[in-house]
Amino acid sequence: MIETIKTYLEEQRDQHIEELMQFLRIPSISAVAEHQPDMKRCAEWTADSLRKAGLENIEIMPTGGHPVVYADWLHAEGKPTVLIYGHYDVQPADPMELWDTPPFEPVIRDGKLYARGSTDDKGQLLLYVKVVEAFLRTQGTLPVNVKFCIEGEEEIASKNLPPFVEKYQDKLQADAVVLSDTQMHGPGKPALMYGLRGLAGFEITIDGANSDLHSGLFGGAVQNPIHALTKLLSSFHDADGRVAVEGFYDRVIELSDKEREAFKQVEPDENKVRTNLNVDTLYGEKGFSFYEQTTSRPTLEITSVSGGFQGEGIKPIIPNRASAKIACRLVAAQIPDEIMNAVEAHIHAQDLPGVKVTLDRQLRGNPFITPIDEPVMVAAAEAYEDTYGSWPVYTRSGGSIPIVEVLGRVLDAPVVLLGFGLPGENLHAPNEHFHLINWEKGTETISRFWLNLAARNEKA
Missing domain, CATH: 3.30.70.360 (Alpha-Beta Plaits)
Structure with a gap:
């Protein structure tokens, strides 16, 4: 089945990339009031793309700010349900003079698609829509049930999404939450981010x-x-x-021996860190490496x-x-x-x-963590390995994405951060871009992931 899906996606690639470019032409800047009409237009475009892919029960749902776009397909009886989270809003493009080409006029150069939102998050979000399309066009069904929750305020801290998730908890209920708004470890080197730090500011x-x-x-x-x-x-x-x-x-929660071993694959050279920062020595809680100090402590x-x-x-x-x-x-x-x-x-x-x-x-x-041996994490890791030929490294982020914790806690479901961006793609900065090799690899990985989830459910 996976070969049929891949063939369809290859045949439709140019059309799909053109649709992505249409998506990127909409300046859906949530932080700027004058772009309110663009936000509305982008929500409508998103809903229409979900409809064309074959999804059902599509709604543009109001919040206290920009709306949430919802859709689902729930006909895989006895199979798990996956909630796909993403966002259709983007960061402001300033300073405009530092862009090589206009931020909302997407162009492809050297296998990379340049535009605001190309990697954060429109490019990664649309991967899932096209995987739905591929399965429904070639198989007439999906291997799992899917729901989409696509918000318009991620770039302004998602202040209206937590109450939305609380209010529509039953509608959003799923066996796993998946989002692709993170990065790989490097070219051809997938990564599963399984932990984010929380925040208390006063x-x-x-x-x-x-x-x-x-x-x-x-x-x-x-x-x-x-x-x-x-x-x-x-x-x-x-x-x-x-x-x-x-x-x-x-x-x-202290790191397990397995986690500490996994960290050794991604830990930076502390001498290089010190040199790059131009400091005589690093300083922090004794008994922990730089990476442990900045992600797990x-x-x-x-x-x-x-x-x-x-x-x-x-x-x-x-x-x-x-x-x-x-x-x-x-x-x-x-x-x-x-x-x-x-x-x-x-x-x-x-x-x-x-x-x-x-x-x-x-x-x-609140902080967030999904254990690396959680079955949905294992299914994601296997999908990465089958696509990229490499088992993913496990990473934690020193930063915070509060909505990830909200989704996991309110829905009582494991959250998988299945990223396809690359370091250096300039998200939030001029000349943001997305490596199109990860468009092909991303759709294949997602397809394999859903098939893995369905197979694991049958074995269980």
């Missing part, structure tokens, strides 16, 4: 006297909020780079500090306020509010006389 404010004070008249007798702040900030870590907040590590980073006179010269005062912003990157199974509770308790345990300390909680995002 601001600490320290207030002293009711106004700035003359340092000559009051210095040495009134607490300086900046002094109190620096004392507090220095208490957050011990001498070994470990976070010194009681309870901070309580929920951390939680952190507490002071991202900014402010207080006192910031203009030219010196103004000899005792400022009445100082503040700092903190970003904690979290790992499974840490909970943002629990971490902020622990930080707040740590603050109140410090001896900071003469000032008032407040903590303003601002950002929350």
